[in-house]
Amino acid sequence: MFGKVLIANRGEIALRVHRACKELGIQTVAVHSTADANAMHVRLADESVCIGPPAAKDSYLNIASIIAAAEITGADAIHPGYGFLSENARFAEIVAAHDLTFIGPSAEHIRVMGDKITAKETIGKAGIPLVPGSDGAVRTVDEGRKIAKEIGYPVLVKAASGGGGRGMKLARTEDDIESAILNAQSEAKAAFGDDSVYLEKYLELPRHIEIQIAADSHGNVIHLGERDCSLQRRHQKVLEEALSPVLTDEQRAEIGEITRSAIEKLGYLGVGTVEYLYENGKFYFIEMNTRLQVEHPITEQVTDLDLVREQISIAAGNKLTLRQEDVKFNGHAIECRINAEDPRTFAPSPGRITDFHAPGGPGVRFDSAVYDGYMIPPHYDSMIGKLIVYGDSRELCLARLRRALSETVLTGVKSTIPLFEELLDNPEFQRGEYNIHWLENWLAEDDA
Structure with missing residues (x-):
């Protein structure tokens, strides 16, 4: 079992991980932004390290600062919680490269499942039922219009790297498909840096x-x-x-x-x-x-x-x-x-x-x-x-x-x-x- 785990998160999930570690006899390291200096997970952890100012990009998403905190405290492993860096394949790779254990799946599985198109292809081959839709990314409106006609309206245009409803647009008829694809691509590019989208049959009341x-x-x-x-x-x-x-x-x-x-x-x-x-x-x-x-x-x-x-x-x-x-x-x-x-x-x-x-x-x-x-x-x-x-x-x-x-x-x-x-x-x-x-x-x- 690990001797010391760094918890790369905040709030209730950081506290939840801390409690599990203590029951396993593991020492904990809390990282925190300046805004979270008085947070409960910081108060209860065996050690704490400030990793940056309030903005998440400068603290809880700051990979260099998190790795440095793990190294200076002698942590064996990093638990990412959920959100923030928990599904960041590059972070998992960097953790492993510094001889630390990432408490989560392999970087490859994170990467495969993080791309909705690749995930759909991979999971379908493994025997899981799929929603009817495009076989891969839809690059043009004409391509999307053809696929939508084949699977039948209404259809959902979804961002390949999306989540939380961002980069997701509904097209109920052929008149809607062009704006749905273009808007989904634009939103996906802004939110995820990737404008890849795909189509799925829209289920009405699932x-x-x-x-x-x-x-x-x-x-x-x-x-x-x-x-x-x-x-x-x-x-x-x-x-x-x-x-x-x-x-x-x-x-x-x-x-x-x-x-x-x-x-x-x-x-x-x-x-x-x-x-x-x-x-x-x-x-x-x-x-x-x-x-x-x-x-x-x-x-x-x-x-x-x-x-x-x-x-x-x-x-x-x-x-x-x-x-x-x-x-x-x-x-x-x-x-x-x-x-x-x-x-x-x-x-x-x-x-x-x-x-x-x-x-x-x-x-x-x-x-x-x-x-x-x-x-x-x-x-x-x-x-x-x-x-x-x-x-x-x-x-x-x-x-x-x-x-x-x-x-x-x-x-x-x-x-x-x-x-x-x-x-x-x-x-x-x-x-x-x-x-x-x-x-x-x-x-x-x-x-x-």
């Missing part, structure tokens, strides 16, 4: 289902069931559930084994998530995230497996602690992403938290790095914390979520807590009857 996997260096691969991430706004997840309220045990086992087998064929190492659209009983691959997911805690709750500890252990060369036949799913879990945002407009609300009390009681977990007097900086994402609730059934889980939201004390900034309280009163949500467009439609109706 759910977003993702399968958690873990693979060690001894040839063992397991899947840990699914998470339903269909409650989204502008392609950003808002609430997630495990297991999905719409899948049967047979469907779960089938897509889980398809995913596990494909990952095994790829020779993947570490934890990862394969994401699908699900409609009319069929699954279609979207992308693979080669990192820990924000919503990993709900999988931990229903499998009783610490994914972060497992991730660190795998990187140290150990075998998985479970075989597939040992994986059992129990109960139901829900995660709410509580952000410092206006609950109606979703405008960011940075500022000082004047009073904070986390909820507790049976089946309640709150992953956060905030505290009384903590200043939420304007430089990063607006997440305050993740409220995770667990129950033997979805009904009990919803009841505990309602209780936990009512117990949460948070003043000084606006938060999305009222949004979740209102959501819990919606009969369709209570029945689990929603898709990836449902939340935005519900919000639009509520504002009308």
Whole structure:
């Protein structure tokens, strides 16, 4: 096992990694910007190093400063968390070149899965079902028009290097295709430095289902069931559930084994998530995230497996602690992403938290790095914390979520807590009857 791990991240995920390291007897190094000098992960880590000013490009994305911090503190490994450099293949290569262990997959797998076109080709060959679409990048409008006609409208134009909805445009008819391609290329170039786009058939009312996997260096691969991430706004997840309220045990086992087998064929190492659209009983691959997911805690709750500890252990060369036949799913879990945002407009609300009390009681977990007097900086994402609730059934889980939201004390900034309280009163949500467009439609109706 590692002696010392540098955590190349901030906020609740940095604290989450720190806790896993301490339970494994590993010393931790926190890196931080000047804006995060008083952050909780900095306070609790065994050592800390300031790596730059507030702007992420000068601190948490500053590879040279992070490597220097690892070297001067004598770290053995670097954990990237999620976001920032977690899916940067060049960073993984540089970490390895400095005789440090990157706690994540190989740079090659990061690179392959980071390009949506290459990922689609690779994962399709491994046996995973794909959304009908172009075989590769679409370079011209005429080429796009021809492919769109073949697969049938509506179609999505998507950035090859995209994520979070950027570089994604919908063309419902042939009249829309030219502007969709040109706008997607322009947006992709500005956001990712790569204007490559591809086409996919647009599914009207799908759910977003993702399968958690873990693979060690001894040839063992397991899947840990699914998470339903269909409650989204502008392609950003808002609430997630495990297991999905719409899948049967047979469907779960089938897509889980398809995913596990494909990952095994790829020779993947570490934890990862394969994401699908699900409609009319069929699954279609979207992308693979080669990192820990924000919503990993709900999988931990229903499998009783610490994914972060497992991730660190795998990187140290150990075998998985479970075989597939040992994986059992129990109960139901829900995660709410509580952000410092206006609950109606979703405008960011940075500022000082004047009073904070986390909820507790049976089946309640709150992953956060905030505290009384903590200043939420304007430089990063607006997440305050993740409220995770667990129950033997979805009904009990919803009841505990309602209780936990009512117990949460948070003043000084606006938060999305009222949004979740209102959501819990919606009969369709209570029945689990929603898709990836449902939340935005519900919000639009509520504002009308």
